[in-house]
Amino acid sequence: MALRGNLRDFTITQLLNLINLARKTGTLVVDGPSDTAHLAFRDGKLAYAQIGKTVTGLAVILHNANKLSSGQYKAIQQRASNISDKELGLLLINAGYLTKEDILTQLQLYFAGIVHRLFTWVEGSFHFENEMLPPDDRISVRLDLENLIIEGSRQLREWEQLQDEIPSLDMALKFTDRPGVNLRNVNLSVEEWRVVSYINPKNTIKQIANATKMNDLEIRRIVYGLLQAGLVEICRPEGASPAPQVRVFPTEDRDEQKSLVNRLISRIRSL
Amino acid sequence: MQTVKMVVTGPFSAGKTEFIRSVSEIDVVSTERKISTAAEKAVKEATTVAMDFGRITVDDDLVLYLFGTPGQKRFDFMWEILSEGMLGFIVMVDSTRPETFREARSILETFRAYAPTPYVVAANKQDKKDAWDPEDMRHVLRLDSKVKFLPCIATEKSSVKSILLELLYSILAEMERGEK
Numbered sequence: 001m002a003l004r005g006n007l008r009d010f011t012i013t014q015l016l017n018l019i020n021l022a023r024k025t026g027t028l029v030v031d032g033p034s035d036t037a038h039l040a041f042r043d044g045k046l047a048y049a050q051i052g053k054t055v056t057g058l059a060v061i062l063h064n065a066n067k068l069s070s071g072q073y074k075a076i077q078q079r080a081s082n083i084s085d086k087e088l089g090l091l092l093i094n095a096g097y098l099t100k101e102d103i104l105t106q107l108q109l110y111f112a113g114i115v116h117r118l119f120t121w122v123e124g125s126f127h128f129e130n131e132m133l134p135p136d137d138r139i140s141v142r143l144d145l146e147n148l149i150i151e152g153s154r155q156l157r158e159w160e161q162l163q164d165e166i167p168s169l170d171m172a173l174k175f176t177d178r179p180g181v182n183l184r185n186v187n188l189s190v191e192e193w194r195v196v197s198y199i200n201p202k203n204t205i206k207q208i209a210n211a212t213k214m215n216d217l218e219i220r221r222i223v224y225g226l227l228q229a230g231l232v233e234i235c236r237p238e239g240a241s242p243a244p245q246v247r248v249f250p251t252e253d254r255d256e257q258k259s260l261v262n263r264l265i266s267r268i269r270s271l
Numbered sequence: 272m273q274t275v276k277m278v279v280t281g282p283f284s285a286g287k288t289e290f291i292r293s294v295s296e297i298d299v300v301s302t303e304r305k306i307s308t309a310a311e312k313a314v315k316e317a318t319t320v321a322m323d324f325g326r327i328t329v330d331d332d333l334v335l336y337l338f339g340t341p342g343q344k345r346f347d348f349m350w351e352i353l354s355e356g357m358l359g360f361i362v363m364v365d366s367t368r369p370e371t372f373r374e375a376r377s378i379l380e381t382f383r384a385y386a387p388t389p390y391v392v393a394a395n396k397q398d399k400k401d402a403w404d405p406e407d408m409r410h411v412l413r414l415d416s417k418v419k420f421l422p423c424i425a426t427e428k429s430s431v432k433s434i435l436l437e438l439l440y441s442i443l444a445e446m447e448r449g450e451k
């Protein structure tokens with residue numbers, strides 16, 4: 001079903017978050033004001049990225065990253081301009097110029113750079129194509145999205161949106177028990193680590209802010225990043241005296257309360 | 272006569288009034304107004320300004336009241352008042368309007384902070400062809416797998432019934448947990 005919308009309502013970071021959590025495979029197509037971007041994913045990991053129509057070939061990427069000398073680059077342009085990236089990659093590995101890891105690392109950096117450029121897009125529409133995969137002749141990578149999501153979240157500055165995301169600082173935080181997330185593999189800033197060290201269902205966000213000497217905006221921004229990356233979730237503070245209990249049931253008696261709920265259930269069933 | 276209440280909340284035009292209308296035995300007492308701003312008018316004609324109010328009589332001495340909150344932010348001073356003493360709440364989300372998902376999440380967090388009562392979230396308007404897949408919405412709304420997130424068509428009574436029942440099952444489960 002439809003996975004489409006507008007960048008004004010969904011940031012690129014939020015989309016990456018969705019793709020990461022849902023472990024999606026397919027291509028996110030973003031139509032910006034002047035260019036179209038394609039980000040391809042496999043099982044929730046970035047496989048390939050491209051902005052605009054012209055494809056930047058492997059030779060150019062490696063040359064720009066100083067992994068190929070100008071001489072090598074020229075030679076490739078002259079003698080091997082018609083071969084695919086995959087073939088070129090094999091050639092370079094077999095010739096002993098580069099290792100497979102060198103090539104994959106450079107591509108990852110290049111694709112991550114494209115995602116960084118996308119973070120600055122605020123206008124545009126997007127849609128996700130389940131069937132669309134990177135072109136066959138291109139080399140694809142498997143880049144975890146968590147770090148990109150954290151980096152993207154750091155750029156969210158708008159107070160109003162942060163207020164929406166985290167309306168109450170009286171709630172607490174706990175680590176998600178989502179399998180596959182390992183805090184050690186995520187590049188947290190010093191500030192983020194400080195907050196992380198206080199995460200515990202007993203501490204409200206406000207208390208964490210006090211302990212780390214952060215103002216409302218700073219703490220919201222950091223909590224937002226951690227939420228986006230799926231590392232933590234909001235919960236009610238443990239051990240806090242429950243909110244002054246307004247009368248919910250017309251009776252104090254436990255059994256009567258239960259009977260009342262059961263009566264409600266039968267009545268609704270009979271509607 | 273004993274009374275209990277549930278609250279139906281969610282962003283502007285999510286289908287709160289429709290939801291209550293589908294099961295209430297009285298005509299829903301709606302405080303609807305014709306919409307003034309052009310942007311909102313593009314979505315619909317009338318909006319709830321204070322609350323909706325529906326009723327289901329259970330038996331001779333028990334009545335369930337359903338309160339719908341106004342969806343527009345400028346009436347959110349009503350939320351806390353309406354949420355007082357609720358047995359549980361339902362957050363409605365319009366599956367066809369991704370631009371409202373962020374607000375839905377914010378409303379959910381706000382209500383969660385008011386009271387530790389059980390709740391369910393409804394992915395409404397699933398009959399429309401541009402509706403988002405509930406699984407995608409679950410991630411965007413950041414609902415963990417323990418939260419009941421149910422597909423819904425507020426115009427269909429059977430769908431509304433099943434959502435109310437799921438909420439009641441959660442309330443019962445919560446009571447049983449509390450006893451241990």
Ligand SMILES: Nc1nc2c(ncn2[C@@H]2O[C@H](COP(=O)(O)OP(=O)(O)OP(=O)(O)O)[C@@H](O)[C@H]2O)c(=O)[nH]1
Pocket residue numbers: 281282283284285286287288289290315317318319320339340341342343395396397398399423424425426427
């Ligand atoms: N197709 C379809 N339309 C629906 C559904 N639920 C609600 N609608 C329509 O969506 C529009 C908005 O529904 P309302 O019930 O007025 O929404 P609301 O949440 O009360 O809106 P506010 O009070 O303005 O915040 C109305 O035109 C409804 O008829 C549904 O499940 N399917």
Ligand SMILES: [Mg+2]
Pocket residue numbers: 287288289318319323339342
């Ligand atoms: Mg209404």
